[in-house]
Amino acid sequence: MPDVRVRFAPSPTGYLHVGGARTALFNWLFAKHHEGKFILRIEDTDVERSSAEMVHGILEGLSWLGLEWDEGPYFQSQRMQQYQSAARKLLQEQKAYACFCSQELLAAKREAAAKAKLAWKYDGTCRKLSEAEIREKEGQGQARAIRFKVPSEGKIHFEDQVFGTIEHDFQNIEDFVLLRSDGMPTYHLGVVLDDIDMRITHVIRGADHISNTPKQILLYRALGQPIPLFAHVPLILGPDKTRLSKRHGATSVTAYRDQGYLPEAFRNFLALLGWAPGDEREKMGTQELIQSFSLQGINKSNAVFNLEKLEWLNSQYLSSTPAAELFPYVKAEMEKAGLWDAEYEGSRKAWFLSLIDLLKTRARLLPDFVTNGRAFLSDEYEIEAHAPEKFLQEPSLRLLLPELASRLEGLPRFDLESCEFTLREFADEKQVKAGLLINAARVLLTGKAVAPGIFQVMHTLGQKRTVERLRKAF
């Protein structure tokens, strides 16, 4: 498939949401797979609702996901001439006509039809206007939109790469507006012209555009241009199977970044929503995703966003990513929590990396490094609510622990082996279970009932802190 060119064309009327991100990802994967180009275009023809801030947010979201674009961003608002001249041409060729119906009138007609439970489509009032009538209205300076002339009879069908053959009757397609009375193009004119000019070969977009496609194909034909291939991807729904929205919590991709998801994990998760490689792989890296991606692997039914699986995937990435790669993320978290010290990327960097390795298999989200790592970085940590009653009940601990502390203090080398040997030997001597001491030590050393293996904790914490905390316990 030579010269594949695809695009992601969000409108900046909102942030980059999960659905948009997934569409962008599929386009990006498709482009990479075919060594084609991924183009970014901002559809900002709705001046009322578009904003520069949203544009910024969208770019930020894409960058976070690592979806770099090869061309753009192009802005529709900067291509007004093209749209207007195309509309003029269509008008001259009688493929479109001027419509003087006011929006109020149209709205009233639509409402009346709805009330009478009748199907409504534009009734073609202005399609029947004579030359003279048009000139008269124009002379009066009446505002006019330009509508496309949809054939009154017949059918249109196209081969969707995901959904197969889609058929529509012209009877159900109204004479849609191409150019608004303020001279701005509508979505249909905009996309088609842009996709033509940008030589887009495959239009990969949300399934909510399926019903729009026939109109656009009609436009391609009227313009005498080749028609790209269409691939519509199923929508992503919330847990209640309604369209994903603010009601379902975070829907902007940057919100997931802020909650502590890794971009690789999020991207992997997104790829699996509505697509599968055809075999049973789930955790897939970028290259693997690119290699395996194909339009054939996209399925037709809507997908439900499963937060638990996202979290699981994130934990998988967290535990398998080398500490050095996790470092910048963890650093940012520690800074936010006020636990950062410049030494951690200087003289104590190796130690800090080992701490990351210690914590990462138990982390599900980035902030877990803070909650589980605090006791290693500071003496200001809380003792978890029910931890003492669970593991510090045994009265003999009061004597045992300080004595153990002294033994550990005397160790010439404070490593995993010597800590373990010392504690177990001590337990034998005192005829108590090692577990008793271990669990009690865990609460004292980390403030938690749940933490990594105790000897690793001791080793990472260091001799001084370990001894102090065991001693200071009671």
Added chain:
RNA sequence: GGCGCUAUAGUGUAAUUGGUUAACACGCCGCCCUCUCAAGGCGGAGAGUACGGGUUCGAUCCCCGUUAGCGCUACCA
């Protein structure tokens, strides 16, 4: 209301051109490991493929209908 699309365990996905005990993952339960938890390993419950008809020797897969969900039905995109 009209038109379009979809329908496999709670969720995400598999199931060569119709022939499988309908598979895998998340989640849930249990066991192992073990100093707790996570990870890991092992096992279990959970769908007879929305429902009803056809076609066929045989349908998750093809056709029709019903139902449900979603989408479109704007001078939004």
